[in-house]
Amino acid sequence: MVAFRPTFLALLAAVPTLVSALTIAEIQGTSFQSPYAGKAVTDVPGVVTVKGPAGFWLRSTSPDKDDRTSESIYVFTGSNAAGKAILATVNAGDVLVVDGKVDEYRSGKDQLFLTELINPTNIRKTASGMAVEPLVLGKERSPPTEEYTSLDNGNVFNYPNNVTDVETVNPTLNPKKYGLDFWESLEGELVKVRKPVALGVSNQYGDVWVRGDWKVTGLNKRGGLTVNWKNKKTVDANPEAILIGSPLDGTKNDDTFMGNTVEEITGVVTYAFGFYRILPLTKLKVTGAPSPAVTSPTKLKSDGKCAITFGSYNVENMSPKSSHIPLVASQIITFMNSPDLLFIQEIQDNDGATQSPITSANATLSALTASISSQGGPTYAFLEVAPENLKDGGAPGGNIRTAYLYNPAVLTLDTPNPGTYSDKAVVAKDGTLSFNPGRIDPANSAWTATRKPLVALFKTVKSGKRVYAVNVHMSSKGGSSSLHGSARPPINGAIEARIQQNTVMRQFIGEVLKADKNANILASGDFNEFMQTPAFANIWDGVLHDSDEVVGEKDVERYSYVFDMNTQMLDHLFVSDRLSKRQGLLGLFKKRLEVEHVHINSWETYDARTSDHDPSVGRVNVCY
Ligand SMILES: *[C@@H]1O[C@H](CO)[C@@H](O)[C@H](O)[C@H]1NC(C)=O
Numbered sequence: 001m002v003a004f005r006p007t008f009l010a011l012l013a014a015v016p017t018l019v020s021a022l023t024i025a026e027i028q029g030t031s032f033q034s035p036y037a038g039k040a041v042t043d044v045p046g047v048v049t050v051k052g053p054a055g056f057w058l059r060s061t062s063p064d065k066d067d068r069t070s071e072s073i074y075v076f077t078g079s080n081a082a083g084k085a086i087l088a089t090v091n092a093g094d095v096l097v098v099d100g101k102v103d104e105y106r107s108g109k110d111q112l113f114l115t116e117l118i119n120p121t122n123i124r125k126t127a128s129g130m131a132v133e134p135l136v137l138g139k140e141r142s143p144p145t146e147e148y149t150s151l152d153n154g155n156v157f158n159y160p161n162n163v164t165d166v167e168t169v170n171p172t173l174n175p176k177k178y179g180l181d182f183w184e185s186l187e188g189e190l191v192k193v194r195k196p197v198a199l200g201v202s203n204q205y206g207d208v209w210v211r212g213d214w215k216v217t218g219l220n221k222r223g224g225l226t227v228n229w230k231n232k233k234t235v236d237a238n239p240e241a242i243l244i245g246s247p248l249d250g251t252k253n254d255d256t257f258m259g260n261t262v263e264e265i266t267g268v269v270t271y272a273f274g275f276y277r278i279l280p281l282t283k284l285k286v287t288g289a290p291s292p293a294v295t296s297p298t299k300l301k302s303d304g305k306c307a308i309t310f311g312s313y314n315v316e317n318m319s320p321k322s323s324h325i326p327l328v329a330s331q332i333i334t335f336m337n338s339p340d341l342l343f344i345q346e347i348q349d350n351d352g353a354t355q356s357p358i359t360s361a362n363a364t365l366s367a368l369t370a371s372i373s374s375q376g377g378p379t380y381a382f383l384e385v386a387p388e389n390l391k392d393g394g395a396p397g398g399n400i401r402t403a404y405l406y407n408p409a410v411l412t413l414d415t416p417n418p419g420t421y422s423d424k425a426v427v428a429k430d431g432t433l434s435f436n437p438g439r440i441d442p443a444n445s446a447w448t449a450t451r452k453p454l455v456a457l458f459k460t461v462k463s464g465k466r467v468y469a470v471n472v473h474m475s476s477k478g479g480s481s482s483l484h485g486s487a488r489p490p491i492n493g494a495i496e497a498r499i500q501q502n503t504v505m506r507q508f509i510g511e512v513l514k515a516d517k518n519a520n521i522l523a524s525g526d527f528n529e530f531m532q533t534p535a536f537a538n539i540w541d542g543v544l545h546d547s548d549e550v551v552g553e554k555d556v557e558r559y560s561y562v563f564d565m566n567t568q569m570l571d572h573l574f575v576s577d578r579l580s581k582r583q584g585l586l587g588l589f590k591k592r593l594e595v596e597h598v599h600i601n602s603w604e605t606y607d608a609r610t611s612d613h614d615p616s617v618g619r620v621n622v623c624y
């Protein structure tokens with residue numbers, strides 16, 4: 001007996017670990033990765049549910065009762081001649097026994113792994129023509145509605161982020177509570193989505209986010225799903241949404257916009273390009289649209305004296321040659337009702353995104369104001385401080401900046417003294433600005449490669465009241481990772497920069513309030529961040545108020561942007577204490593502030609959009 005031992009050990013080492021007759025559920029396991037990853041398996045039984053261009057999906061013929069383990073798996077044959085030959089031998093409804101190797105595949109290290117069977121061999125067909133029914137989502141299984149993973153500590157936007165990652169921890173799935181766990185537990189499964197509704201625009205590949213006939217939270221009136229607080233600890237970021245990818249029949253999905261109803265979808269759950277997605281068998285077909293077709297114009301009207309109106313709009317890379325100038329001009333007149341004061345972001349210089357020493361945007365702003373007046377709007381004056389060439393980020397050479405348009409019949413600059421890009425606006429004891437308009441602490445490293453806020457002190461022409469305006473466009477979220485990605489909490493690109501930027505602004509606003517604690521202050525623009533980011537949420541406490549809070553806008557109607565599955569608020573408006581209060585003695589009268597978000601873009605198709613952001617409008621009473 002002793003003599004045989006070495007031979008036996010040698011044999012063990014030479015043969016790859018081979019595991020026979022596992023069920024698909026055992027291969028998928030109860031966590032993100034397969035416990036058999038890298039192992040050869042034999043005699044895996046299943047029925048073919050769907051054939052794709054480079055493989056097929058196999059569903060277990062002996063399912064377990066554990067919701068954590070998927071009962072289906074993708075069998076990758078490959079699209080070369082050998083793979084095609086194998087694929088040609090199988091059809092949906094075939095009952096097979098397969099040998100192969102368990103593989104965890106991802107195309108980038110920021111993504112999640114897809115568990116699949118590769119190098120399938122020895123495919124034995126034991127029956128054919130077996131009926132395969134999709135699992136009905138919303139009936140047999142329903143996605144959770146708030147959290148994504150156990151690794152986000154209750155908030156997918158938690159800070160600090162990127163502290164851990166799914167594929168290193170490989171947590172045990174809890175599909176009732178966490179969205180990624182839910183979709184992972186259905187990896188490879190043939191599913192049906194009943195009564196789907198599109199959550200936003202389809203991208204250039206035709207991929208579109210939908211909700212189905214299951215419980216959702218964060219539902220806005222238009223039919224999209226909005227990021228909102230469940231409470232100040234748990235954020236509802238809508239993991240119940242699912243992406244519909246390219247149809248398996250090679251066609252392209254219909255174009256969608258928020259609230260489109262869609263024909264019932266049948267397809268397979270997979271993970272690709274950073275997201276769980278359903279690959280539909282046939283293209284997604286739009287069946288209906290929400291009404292009204294376009295948003296209503298604001299009814300907020302200026303009285304020209306005390307109740308003054310304002311608006312804020314990121315006009316997306318506007319240069320003098322931009323074809324969208326007349327459109328933006330008409331939106332300002334029609335939908336925003338020609339506010340007395342406009343905070344504009346993304347104005348490019350006079351030669352647009354061309355590398356040259358030109359940084360002034362007076363031609364761009366003249367073109368916009370001329371278009372407004374030629375279409376019957378007011379004759380606006382404008383204010384800008386041209387940035388230092390190539391120092392404020394955005395499209396190279398475009399030198400995007402924030403700028404003001406104001407109606408000179410209603411507002412005038414109080415003690416004008418325009419600054420240059422390097423001049424730092426300082427608040428004097430009497431509340432005037434050393435540079436008006438001027439930039440806030442432009443040399444501060446918080447603003448490296450991004451826009452410096454533009455401050456201006458206005459006075460109402462007819463009532464002589466002061467209004468401070470701060471127009472911002474903070475660092476973008478570029479470099480962020482997918483909410484369905486491996487990094488947890490997901491990487492929120494440049495959040496450290498935005499925290500610093502808000503901190504510098506907070507300090508400046510503090511100086512204004514030191515000069516006049518009852519100052520009328522409007523700080524508006526593209527903050528590029530959610531209030532639901534804990535690092536951002538409290539930064540203005542005690543200094544400025546979020547206008548949505550002041551006016552009591554419903555959580556789910558606070559949005560100016562749609563990104564992936566989520567409708568969201570990036571373009572905030574903050575007001576000083578005085579403007580947050582009611583008018584008159586003892587606060588008996590109506591609020592000094594009114595605010596509305598005008599969804600002229602987030603309700604549109606990609607092609608029909610004028611900008612990627614919605615504008616907001618408001619009215620403040622600066623007298624009473
Ligand atoms: C995220 O964390 C990983 C692992 O620590 C690191 O390699 C990567 O550079 C981080 N990414 C960012 C953008 O911080």
Ligand SMILES: *[C@@H]1O[C@H](CO)[C@@H](O)[C@H](O)[C@H]1NC(C)=O
Binds near residue numbers: 363
């Ligand atoms: C822009 O400013 C320059 C320099 O002040 C001036 O010569 C030019 O006429 C202005 N252009 C427009 C369109 O206002």
